[in-house]
Protein backbone atom coordinates (compact mmCIF):
# COMPACT_ATOMS: atom_id res chain seq x y z
CA UNK A 1 0.00 0.00 0.00
CA UNK A 2 1.32 3.46 -0.89
CA UNK A 3 0.53 5.90 1.88
CA UNK A 4 1.14 9.63 1.94
CA UNK A 5 0.01 12.49 4.13
CA UNK A 6 -0.44 15.93 2.59
CA UNK A 7 -0.70 19.14 4.56
CA UNK A 8 -3.66 21.10 3.24
CA UNK A 9 -3.50 23.65 6.04
CA UNK A 10 -0.64 24.28 8.46
CA UNK A 11 -1.82 27.43 10.21
CA UNK A 12 -2.32 27.88 13.93
CA UNK A 13 -5.71 29.22 15.04
CA UNK A 14 -5.23 32.76 13.73
CA UNK A 15 -6.03 32.68 9.99
CA UNK A 16 -3.10 33.70 7.82
CA UNK A 17 -2.53 34.95 4.29
CA UNK A 18 0.00 32.26 3.48
CA UNK A 19 -1.42 29.19 5.27
CA UNK A 20 -4.95 27.87 5.67
CA UNK A 21 -6.22 26.33 8.91
CA UNK A 22 -5.82 22.70 9.92
CA UNK A 23 -6.48 20.01 7.36
CA UNK A 24 -4.56 16.96 6.13
CA UNK A 25 -5.31 14.34 3.54
CA UNK A 26 -4.12 10.77 3.95
CA UNK A 27 -3.83 8.97 0.63
CA UNK A 28 -3.79 5.18 0.77
CA UNK A 29 -3.30 3.98 -2.81
CA UNK A 30 -6.13 5.83 -4.58
CA UNK A 31 -8.38 6.38 -1.53
CA UNK A 32 -8.44 9.62 0.47
CA UNK A 33 -9.11 10.14 4.17
CA UNK A 34 -9.54 13.72 5.30
CA UNK A 35 -8.27 14.67 8.76
CA UNK A 36 -9.72 17.93 10.10
CA UNK A 37 -11.44 20.60 8.04
CA UNK A 38 -10.40 24.04 9.24
CA UNK A 39 -11.06 27.26 7.34
CA UNK A 40 -9.81 27.19 3.76
CA UNK A 41 -9.25 23.43 3.63
CA UNK A 42 -11.79 22.78 0.84
CA UNK A 43 -10.06 25.33 -1.41
CA UNK A 44 -6.70 23.88 -0.48
CA UNK A 45 -7.97 20.39 -1.35
CA UNK A 46 -8.76 21.64 -4.86
CA UNK A 47 -5.57 23.73 -5.11
CA UNK A 48 -3.41 20.66 -4.53
CA UNK A 49 -5.44 18.74 -7.09
CA UNK A 50 -7.12 16.07 -4.99
CA UNK A 51 -10.20 14.32 -6.35
CA UNK A 52 -13.33 14.99 -4.25
CA UNK A 53 -14.79 11.69 -5.45
CA UNK A 54 -11.87 9.76 -3.95
CA UNK A 55 -12.69 10.83 -0.36
CA UNK A 56 -13.74 7.82 1.70
CA UNK A 57 -14.01 9.27 5.21
CA UNK A 58 -13.60 12.48 7.15
CA UNK A 59 -12.08 12.33 10.62
CA UNK A 60 -12.25 15.34 12.94
CA UNK A 61 -10.05 15.84 16.01
CA UNK A 62 -12.09 18.43 17.93
CA UNK A 63 -14.58 21.22 17.44
CA UNK A 64 -12.41 24.34 17.59
CA UNK A 65 -13.25 26.37 14.48
CA UNK A 66 -9.76 26.10 13.02
CA UNK A 67 -10.30 22.31 12.79
CA UNK A 68 -13.96 21.99 11.79
CA UNK A 69 -15.29 25.25 10.30
CA UNK A 70 -14.93 24.05 6.68
CA UNK A 71 -16.68 20.72 7.25
CA UNK A 72 -20.07 21.73 5.73
CA UNK A 73 -18.30 23.30 2.74
CA UNK A 74 -16.21 20.17 2.30
CA UNK A 75 -19.41 18.08 2.23
CA UNK A 76 -20.94 20.56 -0.23
CA UNK A 77 -17.85 20.12 -2.42
CA UNK A 78 -18.38 16.33 -2.48
CA UNK A 79 -22.04 16.85 -3.31
CA UNK A 80 -21.34 19.30 -6.15
CA UNK A 81 -18.62 16.98 -7.47
CA UNK A 82 -21.31 14.33 -8.00
CA UNK A 83 -20.74 11.98 -5.10
CA UNK A 84 -23.23 9.13 -4.73
CA UNK A 85 -21.62 6.76 -2.23
CA UNK A 86 -22.16 6.96 1.53
CA UNK A 87 -19.82 9.34 3.34
CA UNK A 88 -18.59 8.41 6.79
CA UNK A 89 -17.75 11.29 9.13
CA UNK A 90 -16.01 10.45 12.39
CA UNK A 91 -16.62 13.15 14.99
CA UNK A 92 -15.95 13.50 18.70
CA UNK A 93 -19.06 12.02 20.27
CA UNK A 94 -20.05 15.36 21.82
CA UNK A 95 -20.28 16.93 18.33
CA UNK A 96 -22.56 14.47 16.53
CA UNK A 97 -25.97 16.00 17.31
CA UNK A 98 -24.85 19.66 17.12
CA UNK A 99 -23.18 19.04 13.73
CA UNK A 100 -26.26 17.21 12.38
CA UNK A 101 -28.39 20.19 13.46
CA UNK A 102 -25.92 22.65 11.96
CA UNK A 103 -26.02 20.80 8.63
CA UNK A 104 -29.81 21.19 8.65
CA UNK A 105 -29.49 24.89 9.44
CA UNK A 106 -27.24 25.17 6.37
CA UNK A 107 -29.89 23.38 4.23
CA UNK A 108 -27.53 20.43 3.85
CA UNK A 109 -30.53 18.16 4.41
CA UNK A 110 -29.84 14.46 4.30
CA UNK A 111 -33.06 14.20 2.23
CA UNK A 112 -31.56 16.52 -0.38
CA UNK A 113 -27.97 15.32 -0.63
CA UNK A 114 -27.66 12.45 -3.14
CA UNK A 115 -25.57 10.37 -0.73
CA UNK A 116 -25.99 9.14 2.79
CA UNK A 117 -23.88 10.64 5.57
CA UNK A 118 -23.08 8.27 8.38
CA UNK A 119 -21.83 9.98 11.53
CA UNK A 120 -19.69 7.77 13.76
CA UNK A 121 -18.80 8.96 17.27
CA UNK A 122 -15.18 9.00 18.35
CA UNK A 123 -14.66 8.18 21.99
CA UNK A 124 -11.62 7.48 24.13
CA UNK A 125 -9.94 4.37 22.72
CA UNK A 126 -12.01 4.26 19.50
CA UNK A 127 -10.37 2.30 16.70
CA UNK A 128 -11.22 2.81 13.05
CA UNK A 129 -10.37 -0.12 10.78
CA UNK A 130 -10.34 0.64 7.08
CA UNK A 131 -8.97 -1.68 4.39
CA UNK A 132 -5.63 -2.44 6.03
CA UNK A 133 -5.36 0.92 7.78
CA UNK A 134 -5.94 1.22 11.50
CA UNK A 135 -6.59 4.57 13.17
CA UNK A 136 -6.50 4.75 16.97
CA UNK A 137 -8.13 7.73 18.67
CA UNK A 138 -6.09 9.02 21.61
CA UNK A 139 -7.95 11.36 23.92
CA UNK A 140 -5.72 14.30 24.85
CA UNK A 141 -5.95 17.23 27.26
CA UNK A 142 -6.18 20.10 24.75
CA UNK A 143 -9.63 21.20 25.95
CA UNK A 144 -9.14 20.58 29.66
CA UNK A 145 -8.79 24.32 30.35
CA UNK A 146 -12.55 24.70 29.82
CA UNK A 147 -13.40 22.58 32.86
CA UNK A 148 -14.38 25.51 35.10
CA UNK A 149 -16.55 27.38 32.60
CA UNK A 150 -18.35 24.17 31.58
CA UNK A 151 -19.08 23.38 35.22
CA UNK A 152 -20.07 26.95 36.11
CA UNK A 153 -22.60 27.27 33.26
CA UNK A 154 -23.69 23.62 33.16
CA UNK A 155 -22.63 23.25 29.52
CA UNK A 156 -22.90 19.95 27.64
CA UNK A 157 -19.32 20.01 26.31
CA UNK A 158 -17.18 16.98 27.10
CA UNK A 159 -13.78 18.43 26.16
CA UNK A 160 -13.10 15.70 23.59
CA UNK A 161 -9.99 16.28 21.52
CA UNK A 162 -8.25 13.36 19.85
CA UNK A 163 -4.82 12.67 18.42
CA UNK A 164 -4.76 9.90 15.81
CA UNK A 165 -2.27 7.07 15.53
CA UNK A 166 -2.36 5.64 12.02
CA UNK A 167 -0.87 2.21 11.32
CA UNK A 168 -0.53 0.24 8.11
CA UNK A 169 1.71 -2.63 7.05
CA UNK A 170 4.09 -2.21 9.99
CA UNK A 171 4.44 1.56 9.50
CA UNK A 172 3.05 4.13 11.86
CA UNK A 173 2.40 7.83 12.01
CA UNK A 174 0.70 10.03 14.54
CA UNK A 175 -1.23 13.22 13.87
CA UNK A 176 -1.34 15.08 17.17
CA UNK A 177 -4.06 17.59 16.23
CA UNK A 178 -4.00 20.11 19.10
CA UNK A 179 -2.61 19.04 22.45
CA UNK A 180 -2.67 20.07 26.08
CA UNK A 181 1.08 19.53 26.05
CA UNK A 182 3.65 17.27 24.41
CA UNK A 183 3.22 14.93 27.39
CA UNK A 184 -0.20 13.85 26.06
CA UNK A 185 1.46 11.61 23.48
CA UNK A 186 3.42 9.45 25.93
CA UNK A 187 4.05 5.90 24.92
CA UNK A 188 2.18 6.18 21.62
CA UNK A 189 5.38 7.68 20.20
CA UNK A 190 7.56 4.61 20.61
CA UNK A 191 9.34 3.74 17.33
CA UNK A 192 6.96 5.91 15.35
CA UNK A 193 7.93 6.53 11.72
CA UNK A 194 6.37 9.99 11.44
CA UNK A 195 5.04 12.40 14.04
CA UNK A 196 2.98 15.28 12.68
CA UNK A 197 2.74 17.51 15.73
CA UNK A 198 1.30 20.91 16.43
CA UNK A 199 3.73 23.63 17.50
CA UNK A 200 1.36 25.93 19.41
CA UNK A 201 0.74 24.16 22.73
CA UNK A 202 4.01 22.30 23.23
CA UNK A 203 7.36 22.99 24.79
CA UNK A 204 9.85 22.31 22.01
CA UNK A 205 12.92 21.29 24.07
CA UNK A 206 10.72 18.86 26.02
CA UNK A 207 9.21 17.49 22.79
CA UNK A 208 12.69 16.96 21.35
CA UNK A 209 13.72 15.00 24.46
CA UNK A 210 10.59 12.87 24.16
CA UNK A 211 10.99 12.10 20.44
CA UNK A 212 14.64 11.17 20.94
CA UNK A 213 13.74 8.94 23.92
CA UNK A 214 10.99 7.23 21.93
CA UNK A 215 13.03 6.79 18.75
CA UNK A 216 10.65 8.79 16.52
CA UNK A 217 12.10 8.71 13.01
CA UNK A 218 10.74 11.98 11.67
CA UNK A 219 8.95 15.01 13.11
CA UNK A 220 6.82 17.44 11.12
CA UNK A 221 5.89 20.55 13.08
CA UNK A 222 2.64 22.15 12.03
CA UNK A 223 -0.20 24.38 13.31
CA UNK A 224 2.30 27.16 12.93
CA UNK A 225 1.81 30.78 13.96
CA UNK A 226 2.58 33.65 11.62
CA UNK A 227 5.52 34.84 13.71
CA UNK A 228 6.85 31.34 14.30
CA UNK A 229 10.59 31.33 14.85
CA UNK A 230 11.71 28.66 12.41
CA UNK A 231 15.40 29.41 12.91
CA UNK A 232 15.15 28.95 16.69
CA UNK A 233 13.32 25.67 16.19
CA UNK A 234 15.84 24.28 13.73
CA UNK A 235 18.78 25.33 15.87
CA UNK A 236 17.21 23.80 19.00
CA UNK A 237 16.69 20.56 17.08
CA UNK A 238 20.29 20.64 15.90
CA UNK A 239 21.57 21.28 19.45
CA UNK A 240 19.56 18.31 20.71
CA UNK A 241 21.13 16.17 18.02
CA UNK A 242 17.80 15.58 16.27
CA UNK A 243 18.17 16.01 12.50
CA UNK A 244 14.83 14.80 11.23
CA UNK A 245 12.59 17.74 12.03
CA UNK A 246 10.86 19.79 9.36
CA UNK A 247 8.32 22.61 9.46
CA UNK A 248 5.11 21.95 7.53
CA UNK A 249 3.99 24.13 4.64
CA UNK A 250 0.65 23.94 2.87
CA UNK A 251 0.95 21.48 0.02
CA UNK A 252 3.80 19.49 1.59
CA UNK A 253 3.47 15.70 1.15
CA UNK A 254 5.15 13.18 3.43
CA UNK A 255 5.38 9.53 2.37
CA UNK A 256 4.90 6.90 5.05
Ligand SMILES: [Zn+2]
Pocket residue numbers: 012013022064066067178223
Ligand atom coordinates in the same frame (compact mmCIF):
# COMPACT_ATOMS: atom_id res chain seq x y z
ZN1 LIG B 1 -6.04 24.46 16.43
